[in-house]
Amino acid sequence: MTERVLIKDLAAREDGLVRVSGWVEKVRDQRYVQFVVLRDESGAVQLVNGGVLREPDPENPRSDILVPRTTTISELTHGTFITVTGELQHNERVKLGGVEIQIETIDVVAAALPDNPVADDSNIDVRLDWRFLDLRRPEQNLVFRVQTTFLHALRQVWVDRGFIEIQTPKLMASASESRAELFEVEYFEGKAFLAQSPQFFKQMAQAAGFGGIFEVGPAFRADPSFTSRHATEFTSVDAEMSWIDSHEDVMELHEELMVAGLTAVKEKHGEEIKKFFNVELEVPARPFPRIPLAEAKEIVKAEGYEVPRADADMDPEGERRISAHVKKKYGHDFVFLTDYDASIRPFYHMRHADNPQLTNSYDLIYNGTEISTGAQREHRIDVLEAQAVEKGMDPKELGFYLDFFRYGVPTHGGFGMGLNRVLMLMLKQSSIRETTYLFRGPNRLLP
Amino acid sequence: MTERVLIKDLAAREDGLVRVSGWVEKVRDQRYVQFVVLRDESGAVQLVNGGVLREPDPENPRSDILVPRTTTISELTHGTFITVTGELQHNERVKLGGVEIQIETIDVVAAALPDNPVADDSNIDVRLDWRFLDLRRPEQNLVFRVQTTFLHALRQVWVDRGFIEIQTPKLMASASESRAELFEVEYFEGKAFLAQSPQFFKQMAQAAGFGGIFEVGPAFRADPSFTSRHATEFTSVDAEMSWIDSHEDVMELHEELMVAGLTAVKEKHGEEIKKFFNVELEVPARPFPRIPLAEAKEIVKAEGYEVPRADADMDPEGERRISAHVKKKYGHDFVFLTDYDASIRPFYHMRHADNPQLTNSYDLIYNGTEISTGAQREHRIDVLEAQAVEKGMDPKELGFYLDFFRYGVPTHGGFGMGLNRVLMLMLKQSSIRETTYLFRGPNRLLP
Numbered sequence: 001m002t003e004r005v006l007i008k009d010l011a012a013r014e015d016g017l018v019r020v021s022g023w024v025e026k027v028r029d030q031r032y033v034q035f036v037v038l039r040d041e042s043g044a045v046q047l048v049n050g051g052v053l054r055e056p057d058p059e060n061p062r063s064d065i066l067v068p069r070t071t072t073i074s075e076l077t078h079g080t081f082i083t084v085t086g087e088l089q090h091n092e093r094v095k096l097g098g099v100e101i102q103i104e105t106i107d108v109v110a111a112a113l114p115d116n117p118v119a120d121d122s123n124i125d126v127r128l129d130w131r132f133l134d135l136r137r138p139e140q141n142l143v144f145r146v147q148t149t150f151l152h153a154l155r156q157v158w159v160d161r162g163f164i165e166i167q168t169p170k171l172m173a174s175a176s177e178s179r180a181e182l183f184e185v186e187y188f189e190g191k192a193f194l195a196q197s198p199q200f201f202k203q204m205a206q207a208a209g210f211g212g213i214f215e216v217g218p219a220f221r222a223d224p225s226f227t228s229r230h231a232t233e234f235t236s237v238d239a240e241m242s243w244i245d246s247h248e249d250v251m252e253l254h255e256e257l258m259v260a261g262l263t264a265v266k267e268k269h270g271e272e273i274k275k276f277f278n279v280e281l282e283v284p285a286r287p288f289p290r291i292p293l294a295e296a297k298e299i300v301k302a303e304g305y306e307v308p309r310a311d312a313d314m315d316p317e318g319e320r321r322i323s324a325h326v327k328k329k330y331g332h333d334f335v336f337l338t339d340y341d342a343s344i345r346p347f348y349h350m351r352h353a354d355n356p357q358l359t360n361s362y363d364l365i366y367n368g369t370e371i372s373t374g375a376q377r378e379h380r381i382d383v384l385e386a387q388a389v390e391k392g393m394d395p396k397e398l399g400f401y402l403d404f405f406r407y408g409v410p411t412h413g414g415f416g417m418g419l420n421r422v423l424m425l426m427l428k429q430s431s432i433r434e435t436t437y438l439f440r441g442p443n444r445l446l447p
Numbered sequence: 448m449t450e451r452v453l454i455k456d457l458a459a460r461e462d463g464l465v466r467v468s469g470w471v472e473k474v475r476d477q478r479y480v481q482f483v484v485l486r487d488e489s490g491a492v493q494l495v496n497g498g499v500l501r502e503p504d505p506e507n508p509r510s511d512i513l514v515p516r517t518t519t520i521s522e523l524t525h526g527t528f529i530t531v532t533g534e535l536q537h538n539e540r541v542k543l544g545g546v547e548i549q550i551e552t553i554d555v556v557a558a559a560l561p562d563n564p565v566a567d568d569s570n571i572d573v574r575l576d577w578r579f580l581d582l583r584r585p586e587q588n589l590v591f592r593v594q595t596t597f598l599h600a601l602r603q604v605w606v607d608r609g610f611i612e613i614q615t616p617k618l619m620a621s622a623s624e625s626r627a628e629l630f631e632v633e634y635f636e637g638k639a640f641l642a643q644s645p646q647f648f649k650q651m652a653q654a655a656g657f658g659g660i661f662e663v664g665p666a667f668r669a670d671p672s673f674t675s676r677h678a679t680e681f682t683s684v685d686a687e688m689s690w691i692d693s694h695e696d697v698m699e700l701h702e703e704l705m706v707a708g709l710t711a712v713k714e715k716h717g718e719e720i721k722k723f724f725n726v727e728l729e730v731p732a733r734p735f736p737r738i739p740l741a742e743a744k745e746i747v748k749a750e751g752y753e754v755p756r757a758d759a760d761m762d763p764e765g766e767r768r769i770s771a772h773v774k775k776k777y778g779h780d781f782v783f784l785t786d787y788d789a790s791i792r793p794f795y796h797m798r799h800a801d802n803p804q805l806t807n808s809y810d811l812i813y814n815g816t817e818i819s820t821g822a823q824r825e826h827r828i829d830v831l832e833a834q835a836v837e838k839g840m841d842p843k844e845l846g847f848y849l850d851f852f853r854y855g856v857p858t859h860g861g862f863g864m865g866l867n868r869v870l871m872l873m874l875k876q877s878s879i880r881e882t883t884y885l886f887r888g889p890n891r892l893l894p
Contacts, residue, residue: 004690006609021690023656023855041658041689042609079855083690110826112855132851135655141611144657148612155599162453162489164588165595167682167866169885170617170665173892183618185641186631187679188671188889194632201885204894208582209470210591211488217664218617224635232634235614242488243451243468243530379557400894404579408470408526408559419614438616438648442635445620447651447847 002085008042010088010099018101020045021083023112023136024076034073036103037096038084041141046100047084049073072106079112079133124433131438131447139276143435146269147423151216153264154237154257161253163212163239168201170194170218174397181221183232194220197416199348200401202240203377206412207404212241216419224442228431229369229421233440237422240414247360247376250413251336254364254374255286258334265426277427288334289326290362296322296337312341320368338362347387350376350413364417367425374415381405449532455489457546462537465548467492468530468556470583471523481520483550484543485531488588493547494531496520519553526559526580571880578885578894586723590882593712593720594870598663600711601684601704608700610659610686615648617641617665621844628668630679641667644863646795647848649687650824653859654851659688663866671889675878676816676868680887684869687861694807694823697860698783701811701821702733705781712873724874735781736773737809743769743784759788767815785809794834797823797860811864814872821862828852 022040034049219236349359361375423435469487481496666683796806808822870882
């Protein structure tokens with residue numbers, strides 16, 4: 001049999017016999033001709049069954065082939081997977097890619113049920129119930145091709161820099177962040193917890209002398225909220241590096257990664273992103289703007305928005321406003337908010353040498369929403385322990401983590417970034433549900 | 448300040464001022480000279496403090512610098528992280544890399560406690576208790592650099608083939624493999640389970656028309672066993688692809704990946720692997736030998752070993768023997784055992800068209816141990832459902848999975864492979880505990 005050809009490669013081929021495989025997107029059954037729109041992972045093409053006979057014709061020697069094929073095509077349901085061989089013909093009048101295929105044979109691999117549980121106007125919950133059908137839409141497929149390209153570009157940067165890829169355990173004996181959002185696992189005769197982040201374990205790699213490390217893996221938060229940017233399970237992109245002077249070194253790595261990722265995505269998918277999402281992807285210039293958090297709050301206040309929070313933190317509306325300000329002033333989609341107040345940062349963030357109220361930390365805001373938190377970590381065991389106690393933590397429970405610092409550790413820092421959020425903001429989607437393969441929330445565990 | 452130089456790059460530099468950072472591996476305190484062996488993520492180098500003065504000497508203007516430095520060096524504990532500036536000098540008599548550094552300044556970043564909980568002869572449990580110290584050994588560091596290179600090479604193959612990277616959820620509403628080895632999670636008001644494999648979700652990508660997909664992520668098995676090759680959490684390397692004719696297509700992809708991974712590892716780390724593990728890495732020739740399971744059992748029987756199992760399966764000793772046979776006969780480290788009996792395969796493996804007793808499946812054996820199971824999947828909903836019922840499963844519980852097949856699906860197949868096992872066998876290690884960043888077992892959740 002001839003080799004399968006991807007639909008995107010048809011236009012560049014010469015006319016002649018081809019084999020294509022995919023699923024039926026549309027059937028148009030006309031009086032003397034039948035059309036099928038076939039889609040595969042790379043695109044869509046029009047198949048044609050010409051010279052249609054509705055009944056066997058004793059005068060026509062091809063009638064016994066044509067009539068069954070006619071019937072088969074009429075009965076093709078939306079979503080049925082088929083393999084078709086036929087004559088590829090270039091034809092400028094065919095809007096769909098300028099080619100069509102005159103059907104010779106059809107092999108039905110798996111017929112779809114005739115009902116279609118998802119319609120174009122189905123709400124997000126129905127679409128998530130039938131995520132595998134929802135993902136057939138070309139714009140959804142594009143999301144995950146973008147994800148692939150983005151991650152591969154990030155990993156190339158890390159590999160070029162000599163970073164080590166680690167896979168940290170997701171089963172832990174205690175909390176890595178806050179006890180409040182912890183999932184508990186029955187672990188043989190005892191209990192385990194799901195990692196809320198690889199924080200402790202990527203710092204362990206620093207004490208182990210690994211230098212730079214990275215990980216892309218799941219993180220779990222028993223967060224009961226239902227916003228567009230929270231999930232109970234999400235993909236965390238993490239890096240950590242040794243021998244930094246401050247969080248500035250982390251921000252420089254972070255910039256380099258975002259530029260590499262967006263450059264690769266724009267190059268490979270820029271046109272499709274424009275077509276499907278009407279987004280003109282921009283590769284950000286370096287350095288990204290940096291604004292201390294306190295100053296950012298002053299800026300949005302001067303522009304009429306006072307952040308309504310009791311603590312020192314920014315809120316989502318404040319992030320949107322400072323992002324809009326930066327876009328207007330510097331034409332930049334990204335902004336690092338830096339030097340967060342110690343009261344709103346975890347105990348392991350290092351504080352300024354000259355002002356213990358402030359931390360060597362940042363949040364990265366992209367198109368109005370926070371995608372990442374980074375920091376220099378406190379590596380001095382006495383300071384670290386004091387900061388943990390100050391936050392009301394029990395150093396005994398942190399025992400294994402604090403041990404990492406007792407036998408020597410370099411200065412270090414890193415960041416964690418929510419992949420699904422990055423994709424949501426890159427492609428200007430309304431929710432991470434659109435940019436997560438299978439979303440998990442407080443009331444969603446299926447499919 | 449001068450830029451930090453990685454120790455591996457010193458030999459290629461000209462003599463002159465350099466800055467290095469790492470941890471103290473050894474201090475030799477002699478009468479008139481002090482030596483420090485400093486290690487970083489790239490190698491080790493000798494630091495020298497010559498012209499040592501034990502007491503301030505009013506005649507010597509450098510004495511007040513030299514004496515404190517002398518004290519500092521004497522007090523350096525093993526594992527202390529330091530930054531040193533000094534004069535790089537090439538010196539053929541220095542065994543360690545042919546260079547040494549005359550110390551100018553020492554900055555102690557974090558001093559290590561003087562006790563060393565891990566000794567060279569500590570057993571594996573002590574080493575795992577102090578994994579971050581254990582990982583400082585250069586051979587352990589090498590394991591994870593090999594992992595990085597191996598995975599990057601695999602992903603390059605997938606990206607070049609147009610495969611999509613997915614991250615499937617690890618929180619599930621039901622079992623994906625067997626109910627016996629399932630971890631239960633408290634999920635808000637209800638229960639969730641940890642994914643034993645991404646099996647169902649990577650098949651979902653097939654129904655979604657994604658074509659080829661891959662994932663590298665954690666998998667969880669509540670397996671109470673304590674062998675050298677089992678863990679409760681491990682890194683699974685998974686791929687799945689559409690429009691295959693049989694499991695042969697999956698094996699071809701699998702071969703291509705292993706060859707690419709091993710080629711990259713040999714090229715980048717072959718010499719170090721030889722040095723630290725005394726292993727001469729071999730890039731396997733294609734095609735890998737393929738032996739139907741029944742035939743493999745005949746071969747080991749003819750060579751004197753009757754597999755002592757009630758079912759049709761191979762056992763670990765049988766795997767070792769067939770692997771030794773293949774090595775001897777074909778000089779090959781790999782062998783595909785194919786066509787497993789349906790009774791010992793999951794319900795979703797496709798069976799031979801002409802013999803429903805056998806499946807379109809394989810195990811890949813590497814240096815004597817199974818590293819992977821692959822198969823063509825059954826895509827016909829009626830056959831799939833019947834096979835599930837035959838295995839005593841409740842199709843209702845499989846509801847969401849079976850739905851994937853009701854709305855059309857291409858022929859497809861794939862494999863799952865245990866990354867830690869591959870590394871164990873590649874580097875001829877005795878246990879996956881040596882090739883897992885942080886091992887998890889029935890009685891190990893720490894650190």
